[in-house]
Amino acid sequence: MSDAELVVLGTAQDGGLPHAGCLCRQCYAARLDPLRRRLPASLGVVSDSGALLVDATLAFAEQIYRLWQARPLKAEPGERFAPPETVVLTHAHTGHYAGLWQLDRSVMAARGVRVLGSAAMIAFLKANEPWAMMEREGFITLTSLPLETAVELLPGIRLTLLPVPHRSEWGVDTVALHLRGPRSCVLYLPDIDSWDAWDRDIASEAGAVDLALLDGCFWEPFHIPGVPHPPIRQSMERLAEVAGSGKTRIAFTHLNHSNPVCDPTTPEAREVAARGFHVAQEEERFPL
Template structure:
């Protein structure tokens, strides 16, 4: 009997080792997308906030409340990329390093959507006061590129070769590896210092739409319904759930599609299309940050999803 137990245990270990190897190989053959942050630019808790949504977080911070960012890893070609350089860049880069299993502290490229504080200011950590990096590729549209090159302290990053700005163009494909490409596209937003883009991220098996910031879907020359149908996953602007949520600010100063508006606009999509949608870029006041809230239930019951920190999607 003892020998049968030993034999069985040996077979069990062998089978599980094979399965683990298969999982590892499968992981290495397919690019992966990781959610490294889901919060709007100002973070959560938010500076100056006296509401209940922030009160407890100032005393007990939630480590998952990081500003919106995606990490993409091409495991087979041993490359990693970051989408957005947020104020949470140090911890997000460390997480990307862990997920990529690569021995490098910085990615092979950083893609920037626009010049609002939650999307580019993390570049400061690459400078001489911090990492002192060497020629990290930063992919930027023409106005964004010019903004970084001609305004301090960002221009110092260029001058000291901490970053190397890679020019990108609207609707022009960037081939990163044989398995991974990216297409930037302009969207309507508050373009005080730069244009604003979203990105289509294309892997060998799946494609992703990433639009963390846009004014209103009606202001975009494209039809968001058709754009969702053309991809496998869509991470869309969900800054505010509805109007009453921001009664202390002028909405004209911070236009975004309310989640309730997006739900109404997308309500007639087949469920297979709705399930592609993951809302992201939540303001600190957004009730969707509370998974027990009625708002959260409305989104889920309507057939949509919420982006969650740390999630992985195979590309």
């Protein structure tokens, strides 16, 4: 068996970079230069036993291609490549799950892709179209996972869903993912309202893993009512000791298009690096 790897498939907030309707400096630059684009936050795990996708974003088509390219074993290029066997969803905000529609008859006509999430997330999909119909017609299967319980999703790779506070609509909770492989442990936490509102201590959780990919939506506090996220500045203060220890790589992801750290040449991006933190990069890989 080859060693499993984690691959970063997207690093932007739900709307991506460039962002719909935006002419800010960064969106403008990203339209001119594809290398400055960032796809919405997503993650993949590949091993020679299969592939796992975390969240189904508006860039689903491109992200499953990146995931397929990262697979250690793949059939010779023919006319088609298969979608990942499993998709794990973090929550019911549209930017994180609606890409599932491309598994439907209208695009891929997939067979039985296993879609996993919390009990509330899966109940939400089963109760709403077109997701319920996609399951009835066999394109996907919808299965809930227990919270705070490790489940082996690929041989040697164990996943635990950790509930986190994040604006809940339609009664659906949000989960962070803890992934444990033979070589490393990873915390994936792209969306949270605030570190203080969590019943776990982010410094202890981040300190216990090798890689923490954390909500870096905004650089400064952002005062649009109903869109709370911990600003990167505050997170760096809270996690200074963990980053300083050198044991955990802390990388910010889920970056809003307006966030100056999207551009590696800004003073803010340089400050992140100078303080021992990282900005997640598209298609970065880590041993798992």
